[in-house]
Amino acid sequence: MYLLIPAAGVGKRMGSNRNKLFLEVHSKSIIAWTLLAAEAASSIRWIGIISQPSDWSDFKNIIADLPLTKPVVFIIGGATRQESVYNGLQALPPEAEQVLIHDGARCLATPNLLNACAAAIRHCSGLIAAIPVKDTIKVVDDSGIIQSTPDRKYLWAAQTPQGFNVQLLKQCHAEGIRQGWEVTDDAALFEKCGIEVRIVEGEETNLKVTTPQDLAIAEFILSHRERARG
């Protein structure tokens, strides 16, 4: 399985003055944890890191200290996650028929989840890891007035990995450019193109490290995992 890792953000919500994936949690950088999970996932055979060239030296220094055996290719990121993934798709090896896309910021995803998504994409055209929503979700208008309360039993929180047929995702990204669609995950492009996307049960611990509070939560999860391993 081919894995694309969007890693070209700037971490605005983290309040970081550099790519938040260089921040450390439990003694390793966020990107290091993500790469170690990809290395441990037996289904992953190739890794593309989609990132800003100004970050490549720092990424390469981190990678040099990791026990990686799988090829890692650097791909130029875009101004948005959507553009970054578009670039990543163009850089896939021509033989890639399916792809997993996994946020570099989701450094707690387990190898089992990566493997489960890699297995599941063999039997469908598109999928996302997701977990049922625990809170009641409100739709709120621009003036802060609640407009509706969707039935929670139909609400899932999208995570990554997200898996896709490569050709179909390339077509959907191209249509998104033509239509001016702005999406925050790749599944939305499939949905807009009318292509079915399935759910794979995600992990409650599969946090997207976005704010400083998330760093503390990630630290807790990683230290708990370490204690559980003994």
Ligand SMILES: Nc1ccn([C@@H]2O[C@H](COP(=O)(O)OP(=O)(O)OP(=O)(O)O)[C@@H](O)[C@H]2O)c(=O)n1
């Ligand atoms: N132009 C971008 C923006 C984001 N990402 C990646 O997409 C993932 C999810 O994005 P997010 O958590 O929003 O990261 P940032 O964009 O860095 O955060 P912020 O929105 O707070 O700036 C991250 O791994 C990020 O590196 C990317 O590859 N290219």
Ligand SMILES: C[C@](O)(CO)[C@H](O)COP(=O)(O)O
């Ligand atoms: C792809 C994603 O992680 C699914 O929840 C999320 O949409 C990324 O959003 P971001 O604003 O780019 O972090």
